[in-house]
Amino acid sequence: MIGEVNVEEKIFQKVEENREAMIEDIRNLVRIRSVEGEAQEGAPFGQGVKAALKEALDISEKLGFRTRNLDNYMGYAQYGEGKDYVGAFGHLDVVPEGEGWKHPPFSGYLEDGVIYSRGILDNKGPIMSCLYALYALKELDLKGEHPVRIIFGCDEETGFLDLKHYLEQERPPVWGFTPDCKYPVVYSERGRAVVMISALTQDMDKFFAFVNTYFIGAKNTGDRLGIDVTSPEYGVMEMRNYRLAQGNDGVFFEVTLSYPPEISIEKIFKKIGAKAEGMKVTVTQNYNPVRFDKEGPMVKTLQACYERVTHQDGTPVTTTGGTYAKLMPHIVPFGPSFPGQKGIGHNPNEWMTIEDLVTNAKIYALALYRLSQLR
Numbered sequence: 205m206i207g208e209v210n211v212e213e214k215i216f217q218k219v220e221e222n223r224e225a226m227i228e229d230i231r232n233l234v235r236i237r238s239v240e241g242e243a244q245e246g247a248p249f250g251q252g253v254k255a256a257l258k259e260a261l262d263i264s265e266k267l268g269f270r271t272r273n274l275d276n277y278m279g280y281a282q283y284g285e286g287k288d289y290v291g292a293f294g295h296l297d298v299v300p301e302g303e304g305w306k307h308p309p310f311s312g313y314l315e316d317g318v319i320y321s322r323g324i325l326d327n328k329g330p331i332m333s334c335l336y337a338l339y340a341l342k343e344l345d346l347k348g349e350h351p352v353r354i355i356f357g358c359d360e361e362t363g364f365l366d367l368k369h370y371l372e373q374e375r376p377p378v379w380g381f382t383p384d385c386k387y388p389v390v391y392s393e394r395g396r397a398v399v400m401i402s403a404l405t406q407d408m409d410k411f412f413a414f415v416n417t418y419f420i421g422a423k424n425t426g427d428r429l430g431i432d433v434t435s436p437e438y439g440v441m442e443m444r445n446y447r448l449a450q451g452n453d454g455v456f457f458e459v460t461l462s463y464p465p466e467i468s469i470e471k472i473f474k475k476i477g478a479k480a481e482g483m484k485v486t487v488t489q490n491y492n493p494v495r496f497d498k499e500g501p502m503v504k505t506l507q508a509c510y511e512r513v514t515h516q517d518g519t520p521v522t523t524t525g526g527t528y529a530k531l532m533p534h535i536v537p538f539g540p541s542f543p544g545q546k547g548i549g550h551n552p553n554e555w556m557t558i559e560d561l562v563t564n565a566k567i568y569a570l571a572l573y574r575l576s577q578l579r
Contacts, residue, residue: 211346212512212570218340219565226336226565227319227558229263231312233328234321239300240362247276248365249297253358256296260332260356267339269354277358277369281335283342284351290575291353291377292338292568293367293528293535294331294384295360298323304552317558324556326549330383330540331356333561337569348576350378360384360528367531376533379502379575383568384527385537386545389506391520392495393529393537394438395463399476402456402484411483415457418479419446426461430475435464438522458488462524465493491530501578506538509571513563516543538571540564 236259241250254276261271264281273279282289301309301322309322319329335354341347359366381389403411418428424443425432434440445460461472469490477485496503498520507518527537540560541548548554 211573214344215340215346215569215573216513216566218343219337219562219569222336222339223558223562223565226332227561229336230324230329230332230561231314231319231321233259233263233296233332234312234319234323235310237301237310238297238323240297240359249276249358249362253297256328257356257358260296260335263332264335264354267335268342269335269338274370274373277366278355280353280355281338282351282353283338284347284576286349286351287375288378289351289353290348290572291355291380291535292331292334292572293355293357293380293382293532294327294334295357295366295528296323296328296331297358297361298326298328299361299550302552306553309552309554314558318555319558319561320553320555322554325540325554327360327384329556329561330564333540333565334383334568334572337565337567338572340565340569341573346573348573349579350576352572352576353377357528364528364531367528371532376535378534379505379578380532380535381506381538381571382528382532382535383539383564385523385525385539386521386541387514387539387543387567388510388516388518389503389520390523390529390537391498391503392437392522393493393526394522394524395461395465395469395491395493396526396530397461397463397469397472397490398458398488399461399473400456400458400486400488401476401480402451402454402486404454407483408455410481411455411457414480414483415448419443419457419459426472429479431461431463431467431472433464433467435466438464438466439524441467442524462526463493465495491526494529496536502534502575503536505574505578506536506571509567509574510538512570513567514542539567
């Protein structure tokens with residue numbers, strides 16, 4: 205037991221020793237405007253995202269890791285050798301900056317220990333914290349049963365095409381997490397679907413009446429549609445991200461649904477269709493709920509690592525969000541936001557403190573080390 209405590213303290217000390225280098229590399233990375241752009245030869249998500257991936261892999265090589273670029277869809281840094289691996293999956297693409305910033309959104313602006321930039325939380329800061337977490341293990345020559353990869357995604361915000369490409373060339377990890385949600389460890393994600401209701405130009409009056417009655421003028425629980433399911437674990441069904449637009453031959457309305465497993469996408473589709481009175485209803489995207497055993501070795505290991513570093517209750521939780529865990533087998537959402545930190549990622553003045561970045565690196569270093577020891 206004493207030996208294990210000494211290993212943990214050495215890991216934490218090594219993370220502290222590298223904090224300045226980590227923060228410098230994070231600030232350099234967030235200065236790259238990696239919003240998805242027009243697909244080009246060798247740049248499937250645009251030049252900005254490609255540049256961010258190159259920078260992340262260059263930093264990884266500087267730290268002495270073996271790297272691989274998968275056609276600029278994804279890339280990874282690896283420590284150790286072996287067929288099975290532990291993986292931390294983050295992403296380098298970001299949502300558009302929008303308006304309302306106090307400082308330039310791609311400046312890496314640092315003030316009073318806080319970094320402000322698009323992508324600092326979602327998700328460049330956290331995935332670089334994972335890289336430096338692994339670097340701490342590498343410097344200490346700490347290896348487990350499995351090699352460890354830090355995987356840099358490029359299409360998390362717009363379609364998960366990066367993950368699909370990755371899985372065509374690489375096997376999934378045996379254990380892993382995505383640092384793109386919240387703490388404590390998230391053992392389950394709700395389902396997420398995008399539903400589109402469309403109508404021809406001659407039916408616009410009926411269409412707008414429908415949208416106003418069942419969406420704009422109603423609760424975001426879908427109560428008037430009869431889909432307001434409440435789950436003891438997940439809470440109530442939620443509708444968000446409303447979008448109204450004109451198409452080639454009419455109008456359409458899109459809504460994103462975050463639904464608990466107590467209701468299926470098939471039932472949601474049927475309920476909306478019954479109210480739509482002949483208008484076209486289409487499910488344009490759907491990811492079913494995902495769930496992991498709260499008492500399983502992966503979730504329990506991550507819970508213990510969180511509690512060891514923060515000394516806070518790490519009881520596993522659920523989320524209304526959607527992450528790489530929707531498509532990548534054997535990973536759960538884990539950090540980076542601490543309890544009480546909400547509404548930061550896609551908003552103006554996106555921020556993350558240096559202390560939180562360092563604390564994340566300590567949690568992730570211990571987590572990667574412990575997961576790599578699981579058989």
